[in-house]
Amino acid sequence: MLVILTGCNKNAENNIKKASAMGEYFGTVLTITLYGADEKQLNQLILESFSECERMEKIFSVRLPDSELSVLNSRAAREPVMVSEELGDVINEALYYNEVSGGAFDVSVGKLIQSWGIGTDNQRVPGKEEISELAGKNGCQYILWNAEKHTIQFTDEYVQLDLGAIAKGYAAGQLKQYILSQNNKVCGIIDFGGNIVTIGEKQDGKAWNIGVTDPFEPSSVYASVSVKDMCIVTSGNYERYFEQDGIRYHHILDPKTGYPARNGIVSATVIGADSMACDALSTACFILGVEKAMNLIEKMEGIEAVFIDDYGQFHCSSGMEQFYFQKR
Amino acid sequence: MSVKKRAAVVTAILTLLLVLCIGIIAYGKLVTVSGKYAYIYQDNKVIQIIDISNVSKPYQLRIEAPGGGYNLIEVRQGSIGVVEASCPDHMCQNMGFITNSLLPVTCLPNHMVITIENDAEEPLDLDDIAY
Numbered sequence: 001m002l003v004i005l006t007g008c009n010k011n012a013e014n015n016i017k018k019a020s021a022m023g024e025y026f027g028t029v030l031t032i033t034l035y036g037a038d039e040k041q042l043n044q045l046i047l048e049s050f051s052e053c054e055r056m057e058k059i060f061s062v063r064l065p066d067s068e069l070s071v072l073n074s075r076a077a078r079e080p081v082m083v084s085e086e087l088g089d090v091i092n093e094a095l096y097y098n099e100v101s102g103g104a105f106d107v108s109v110g111k112l113i114q115s116w117g118i119g120t121d122n123q124r125v126p127g128k129e130e131i132s133e134l135a136g137k138n139g140c141q142y143i144l145w146n147a148e149k150h151t152i153q154f155t156d157e158y159v160q161l162d163l164g165a166i167a168k169g170y171a172a173g174q175l176k177q178y179i180l181s182q183n184n185k186v187c188g189i190i191d192f193g194g195n196i197v198t199i200g201e202k203q204d205g206k207a208w209n210i211g212v213t214d215p216f217e218p219s220s221v222y223a224s225v226s227v228k229d230m231c232i233v234t235s236g237n238y239e240r241y242f243e244q245d246g247i248r249y250h251h252i253l254d255p256k257t258g259y260p261a262r263n264g265i266v267s268a269t270v271i272g273a274d275s276m277a278c279d280a281l282s283t284a285c286f287i288l289g290v291e292k293a294m295n296l297i298e299k300m301e302g303i304e305a306v307f308i309d310d311y312g313q314f315h316c317s318s319g320m321e322q323f324y325f326q327k328r
Numbered sequence: 329m330s331v332k333k334r335a336a337v338v339t340a341i342l343t344l345l346l347v348l349c350i351g352i353i354a355y356g357k358l359v360t361v362s363g364k365y366a367y368i369y370q371d372n373k374v375i376q377i378i379d380i381s382n383v384s385k386p387y388q389l390r391i392e393a394p395g396g397g398y399n400l401i402e403v404r405q406g407s408i409g410v411v412e413a414s415c416p417d418h419m420c421q422n423m424g425f426i427t428n429s430l431l432p433v434t435c436l437p438n439h440m441v442i443t444i445e446n447d448a449e450e451p452l453d454l455d456d457i458a459y
Binding site: 029 | 422426434441456457
């Protein structure tokens with residue numbers, strides 16, 4: 001675990017103190033920044049949040065061979081496996097987003113993700129036959145949930161769950177709840193590898209100004225939004241990818257084709273109160289393409305989105321003006 | 329001295345004082361050195377602090393990872409980034425060159441993080457960046 005305390009300072013005018021630290025969880029960097037009256041308590045809250053995150057990683061990670069998810073993946077094709085309440089809840093949410101997105105959001109593609117190996121030592125472009133075989137045998141219809149017994153079973157041996165597109169969102173939401181349960185007067189930002197969860201409003205009562213990365217130049221900002229107590233999650237093709245023969249192969253796979261999604265969107269940003277919903281929907285929208293994604297977002301209550309297309313043009317959902325979206 | 333003359337003198341003195349005050353403030357701002365530093369962390373320890381506000385010519389430095397990997401870092405005027413790395417995902421390279429404290433460059437396989445801190449506390453109009 002990498003934990004870096006990035007410093008504390010206080011605003012002399014109103015005696016508000018700031019504490020910030022970063023750690024490594026779920027294969028990415030988690031940065032928590034809190035503002036409040038008691039610096040010692042802020043630091044303590046951050047460290048406790050990191051412990052909470054470590055606990056959740058042991059449930060949802062596919063990288064940890066002894067996580068609850070890894071154990072489920074190794075057994076569920078043979079027999080029903082009883083799962084914890086948290087794992088059951090997240091899988092059920094994943095099944096819901098699979099349904100509303102018409103199959104674009106699909107957590108059953110674990111084997112396909114492994115086959116591509118994007119971001120690992122084994123990244124490669126799998127053969128056409130391999131891809132069509134794997135893509136054809138995935139699907140959430142092969143995941144059987146028994147609510148009474150709280151068990152999961154896979155009815156196809158090719159199914160392997162990968163919750164990478166939803167678990168981080170769940171974890172960030174849980175961290176926010178935990179922090180507020182300990183002290184509901186703090187405000188701040190949980191930045192989980194670029195998934196932003198804002199806690200309340202800024203100390204001065206103003207909204208948080210959050211930038212949206214420029215997908216064509218990732219160290220620059222394409223646009224900004226102003227939010228209070230909201231989550232902003234972006235899925236893009238610019239962070240995790242490899243190139244071969246001049247083609248970029250990014251990590252967001254289209255479950256229907258088995259290849260990295262290429263449906264016209266290079267960055268999908270979703271804003272809403274529920275971090276898990278934003279996480280799942282940003283991936284789903286990226287895969288769906290502008291038109292279908294916009295139809296989906298317009299049906300979701302309390303959710304707004306902005307998509308940047310292949311040509312650098314942006315497309316905002318109907319309620320985006322409440323967040324003062326500004327192109328930079 | 330007539331009332332009119334007195335008023336003119338008072339106005340002239342006040343104007344002079346105002347100009348003087350503005351001059352002092354402007355000078356103060358001019359002479360403030362805005363230091364911008366890049367902090368390179370490895371396994372929770374700061375291993376290098378680099379002043380990126382005074383880079384006359386870009387240069388590179390190689391950071392060896394404890395596990396045998398490496399990151400080749402390029403320092404430019406006001407920005408810093410990874411130009412070559414041994415990690416499999418190359419996310420640190422894909423990040424490009426950072427210029428402010430909002431985006432760190434991270435290389436998880438090599439346990440390396442680069443952040444920028446500005447001792448002049450130049451106010452940023454953004455609180456964070458979604459990516």
